[in-house]
Amino acid sequence: MDSIEAFQRRRMALYGWMLATPALILLTLFAFTPTVTTLWQSLFSRGTARRPQQFIGLDNYAALINDPVFWQVATNNLIYAAATIPVSIALALIMALWANARIPARGVVRAAYFTPTMLPMIAAANLWLFFYTPGLGVIDRIAALFGIGATNWLGQPDTALAAVIIVTIWKEAGFFMIFYLAALQTIPPDLREAAIMEGAGRWTYARRILLPLLMPTTLFILVNALINSVKLIDHLFILTKGGPNNASKLLLYWIWETAFAYFDRPMAAALTVMVLIVLGIVAVIQFRALERRIHYR
């Protein structure tokens, strides 16, 4: 009796481990090991031919905190996130509502909104380089019609970050729209009709019914947008290379620069660890705080 039960339990445990194994192997190989290695790396000094690498504890972190460039890049990234996340989500929602309505050529409208997402970021950046080029670019050509002189949008510290932010929003809004569009199509039209019968106007319906029902999608998009605000830096390589004077430099770009341009691997590792910690904290807060207020069907 007892041994059969124990055998059954062992067999279920074995099944469980067997089912989890592929994911465990992949995650260990490509996520856990690199994370631990990075953490370990960040505790060493930069090794050169004359001075071999040695254990220095948290000195790399201390150096970072005392580096004004770190604070500028962190601030840049905060501004970048604070601008791209809400604006791209709001735009995505508005575009989705528009593309979901009964309008002529709905397919064309949807495709047009989605096109930026299909372009590789590098291609999009090249496109925008043409828009931003001082004097010759589309923006300056249009400005010239109104008698406004040429502006070096990407070349001056005041506008470089904003220019980069606009490209990101342009790229992301269409992608997020697809999620909102899918969510909107799962909301039965009856609900809108019921609300109308009850005397709700368009605005009341949107605020009291539509937005609450879209909350799970919004959370999903919010997490994605947050990750992208750290991850999406391809366009910096084409547009500004983080300049001028670090004005448009973002954390991940700086990590790349530190690791592969300055060859300071341990410092790059320390930066990576800090980004990981911040992202982890933000993710936990997001799910804890928002999950309670979201209605999942």
Place this chain on the structure above:
Amino acid sequence: MSNAALPGLERLLNMPEAMRPTPLIRLDSVSKRWGESVGVDAVDLEIHEGAFVVLLGPSGCGKSTTLRLIAGLETPDRGRVFIRDADVTARAPAGRGLSMVFQSYALFPHLTVRDNITFGVRVRGLPKATIAERLGRAVAMTGLEGLEARKPSELSGGQRQRVALARAIVAGHPICLMDEPLSNLDAKLRHSVRQEIRALQRNLGMTVVYVTHDQTEAMGMADRIVLMDRGRIAQAGTPEDLYLAPASMFVAGFIGSPPMNMIGAVHVPPALRFGILERDFGGDWVIGVRPENLEITAGGDDGLPVRIRDVEYLGAETLVYAESAAGPLIARSPGPLPPLSGGGASARWAGTAQHVFDSTTGRRLEPAPAIRSSRGTVPIPPADQPRDAAGHRWCNAHGGL
């Protein structure tokens, strides 16, 4: 809001047309089409205050469209909609003073039962005390006490249906539109909810327009049935009108289960041609006989010869399935039958039980006898009433209630 109890209805029924009060809802030759497909085609309809009117018909007959036209969720291509003598054709749904119960119930999934019920009154900005009082009453009436804080996903199908009803009650509108509200319930629940809806309607004196494809629901609940077919009204009248004097073969076939037996002219033996030979109907005609009026007996030479295929004993009644030269026939008789041999038998019926239809147009030929029913004598329109080119207007769509 007048409380139209049954005696009131009876008085209305017996009133001459001109003396009747103006209808609460009136459709004046309303049409709606989508591209090629016809939704509703020149429908005239009058619905009087306090009535329980059922729009009945097969799927695609335009009954839901008619309801949505009254609600204002659709705008007619042609014709006008009146509510209390006011032309509301262009008015928004919220301004028409009606509430609606949807087939899916259309409850807001993220709101509690309480918030679902009071959604409309809160949007309309009614004072808090009024809302609380109305909520309490509606919840008590629909038996939802104790469930106010639940979400729709935590309710059973029947409870969700009650929430939809409560939402319609709380609005306090005199008219309630219901679009197949019972179709998502199981058969047993459907029966009891049917009676509850009827009781609610009587207690509140509401005018209900109710859409269904289920003839049992229609027969059991309606003061007045409007049977629709391909966007037009096939017949409108009391359940008795439709059952005892169907205006066309479509009505005869749709109302009643099992359906009416149809026997082509050539197959009707001389002994059963009651009064048909004397009057010249011209063309081809068909005799309709309800299963309960068809008598199948062994032997008998002057009846319609049949061969008994099967006998179904159902307790309260017995159904006899038979084959004849005129096609399959069904007879229904109360209680068990003495055993019938599978051999020769014949079917017959009484002259008063026959319905004569034109086999090409499908319309009723024989004027029906005045119907005696619990609701008094109801005049049935004569068969030779003028009709329009399409042959559909003979029905009593203007009768009112």
